Amino acid sequence: MDWLSIPGVADPVAAALLCAAAFAGGIVRGFTGFGFGMVFVPVASMAVGPAAAVGLIWFIDLPYAFPLAARSFPRAVWREVGPLLIGSVIALPLGVYLLTRLDRDLTRWIIATVIALALAAMISGWRYRSEPGVKLSLSVGGLSGLFNGLAQLGGMPLALFWLSSQTNSAQRTRDNLLVFFALNTLVSGLLFMAAGVVTMERFWTAIPLIIIYGAGLLIGVRGFHIASEQTFRRAAYAVIGASVLLALPVFDAWIR
Incomplete structure (x- = not known):
């Protein structure tokens, strides 16, 4: 696979994993409005480590976050x-x-357990029947920020918060997610830069992945409009379930 070259990634197998994860993650993100991190981070962590994976995903999604959310802002x-x-x-x-x-494997076990629960x-059919209050929204937002x-x-x-609502349609859920991530991208970028997670080295690595991710996004967006x-x-439940499996360290050897 000498033809496959990504700046800063010498191993062609690692480069292939990053490309596959970016493309698949783009399809999921375009279709559901979320899920890029669920697909990309577990796979990319095996190739370049968790901190680098988080930095890459910020660069990859940045050019698309606001264009994707443009039509959703008035509907959110x-x-x-x-x-x-x-x-x-x-x-x-x-x-x-x-x-x-935190230790990488410990972190993955924690995340996998919470997602699975x-x-x-x-899946059991639990739904909350009323409009969510401010306290619940703040708590869920805090959990999102922690995991982000x-x-x-x-x-x-x-x-999980919006899909468990009896009042939210697929369109409303997707609009809310797209707007949330567009705005949250700006804030998270500043903190990632301060922590050394977002760096120029990772920017150059992300450039070819941005193009591959964009192709996946296009497929996902078109799929949403006919689903x-x-x-x-x-599809949303399948993405969440897959993220549980990918987050488990016991599958690392098999995935490699």
């Missing part, structure tokens, strides 16, 4: 997005701190 439900964003900003620094301190509650800083998995708590509500939810 700001009474839901606002408190979630505030909670995320408050907890994000803690997540970034843990990213640079939440997914089980959703720790492993760029901030979309997971938000997706049914049931297909949307099934």
Whole structure:
């Protein structure tokens, strides 16, 4: 695979993993509005390490975050997005701190366990029947910020939050997610830079992956417009379930 070259990545197998993860993550992000981190980070962590994976994902998604959300801004439900964003900003620094301190495998076990429990509650049919209050929104936003800083998995708590609502449609959920991530990208970038997670070296590595990710996004966005509500939810649940498996360290050897 000498033809496959990514700046800063000497191993062609690692480069192939990064390309595959960027393309698959783009499809998922374009279709559901979230999930890029769930696909990319576990795979990229095996290739370049967790901190580098988090830095790369920020650069890769940055050029698309606001264009993707442009049409969603007037449709977003700001009474839901606002408190979630505030909670995320408050907890994000803690997540970034843990990213640079916690043992990698321990972190992955924690994330996998939390995702699995939440997914089980959703599949069981649990739903909250009323509009979420400010306290719940702030708490979910805080959890999103924590996971965002720790492993760029901030979309997971938000997706669970909105998909478990009886009042949210697929379009409303997707609009809220796209707007949230566009705004949160600006804040997280500053903290990642201060922590040394976002660097110029990772910028150059990300350039070819940005193009590959964009191709995946295009496929995902087109797929969303022809998918049914049931297909949307099934796809979202499948992404969350796959993230649980990919987050488990016991599968590292098999994936390699």
